[in-house]
Amino acid sequence: MLTRNLIRNSKFLYSKLKQPTRVIRWNGQVSSQVNVPDGVVSALVGIVGKSNVSTAEAVREQHGHDESYHKTAMPGVVVFAQSTEHVSQIAKLCNDNEIPLIPFGTGTGLEGGVVATKGGVSVDLTKMDQIVAVHAEDFDAVVKAGVTRQTLNTYLRDTGLMFPIDPGADASLCGMCATSASGTNAVCYGTMRENVLNLEVVLADGTVFHTAGEGRRTKKTSAGYNLTNLFVGSEGTLGIITGATLRLHGIPDATAAAVCSFPTVQQAVDSTVQVLQCGIPMAKIEFLDEVAVDACNKYSKLDLNVAPSLFLEFHGSGTSLEEQVSIVDDLCKMNGGGDFKWATDADEKSHLWKARHDVVYACTALRPGCKPYSTDVCVPISKLAEVIVKTKEEIDKAGVIGPIIGHVGDGNFHVFFPVDQDNEDEMKVIKGLSEKMALLAISKEGTCTGEHGIGLGKRHLLEKEVGSGYNVMKHIKKSLDPKGIMNPGKIFF
Known part of the structure; x- marks a missing residue:
């Protein structure tokens, strides 16, 4: 209740016009970088606790780049979420204040997906490291956002099962969903798109929903739009993936x-x-x-x-x-x-x-x-x-x-x-x-x-590749993220 009151309290809510900004040059282009007001930082502390909020330059620098060639651009503050409820409240706060929100997993991406080109809040999901359930008889597992592929496979070792998608790095599984990762085993087991049954997602306004319905983990469905694959490969621009239900496979003899x-x-x-x-x-x-x-x-x-x-x-x-x-x-x-x-x-x-x-x-x-x-x-x-x-x-x-x-x-x-x-x-x-x-x-x-992924480096190529589908993608982005706070500058200019 205290946290919600803090978020609702008008002294912590700033219009976009009142936000301090600074002009930066990004890859030769002038961009406006939104600073995070002190009141919003205080509200973040109210959500996750003081020990889970950092404005230290070293922490911000770590969260301002991945493994790619793209230059570092630091967020204004880093928040370590510990639950889906935390992520939901953080998203609502950022949306109300029109502050950029960038999800961060393990930082192993290769197209600048975590670079805070417009500043804002980086939400680190690594503390959400619970393996919720393994249904060995059904060949599936439910994990939270901070679980990495090696952690899951170590946990599965005695079940005779494995999660086969291997991009090389020990990436977080939900980060792999966000980038539609694959790797060396894809010729046999497919990519993340073929191995995700359901996703838990937090939208820009804080709404939490499950792409296939809460608790659903069937191998196929004909019920409505395929929202799961809409978010696989969305690179944090439509919502933050906080949990995933994944297909498992038998370990070969x-x-x-x-x-x-x-x-x-x-x-x-x-x-x-x-x-x-x-x-x-x-x-x-x-x-x-x-x-x-x-x-x-x-x-x-x-x-x-x-x-x-x-x-x-x-x-x-x-x-x-x-x-x-x-x-x-x-x-x-x-x-x-x-x-x-x-x-x-x-x-x-x-x-x-x-x-x-x-x-x-x-x-x-x-x-x-x-x-x-x-x-x-x-x-x-x-x-x-x-x-x-x-x-x-x-x-x-x-x-x-x-x-x-x-x-x-x-x-x-x-x-x-x-x-x-x-x-x-x-x-x-x-x-x-x-x-x-x-x-x-x-x-x-x-x-x-x-x-x-597209990230920062291949934005200019996307329209050439998908044609009129580019505008359809932008309409979807606008519909789910009308204020443009979700990982801005990625996929689209």
């Missing part, structure tokens, strides 16, 4: 990992297409070009052949694995593949895939002192070799380092440029390459981002 090198990119992709056409239930098919392989060798102390390579993983029973590996081995050899190495030993597999997951750090280590500029696209698999080859030609022509890594079973690939972010000329070249890569993908019936 046996797994095997393999790596095979090829003379050319085309031959590696041709092998991928043929493997999928044969109906082999691959768990992972990852592509690394020769630059990425060389980086992995140096960073992870491997001795792989420095050539375009496929990293593969098989799931199944012992006998089925042998048959799958044999068929894939034959297909790779038909396409010029050589040096086919595979292993079932847990340590060997772990080392191999750790090297794959560490590839961003390996690529960055090619230029000590630089930071990674990461971008991704996705195309129909029949267009993949053409797009990768043209991308490599553009990278070579520009004379920069740009290792290519791909989830080729999905037609998705990434380029990790190690860059000096303070070198304006170099950043201009890299951004130009990223733009060409995205436009090429769009021209080949693909998308400018398969995993990373």
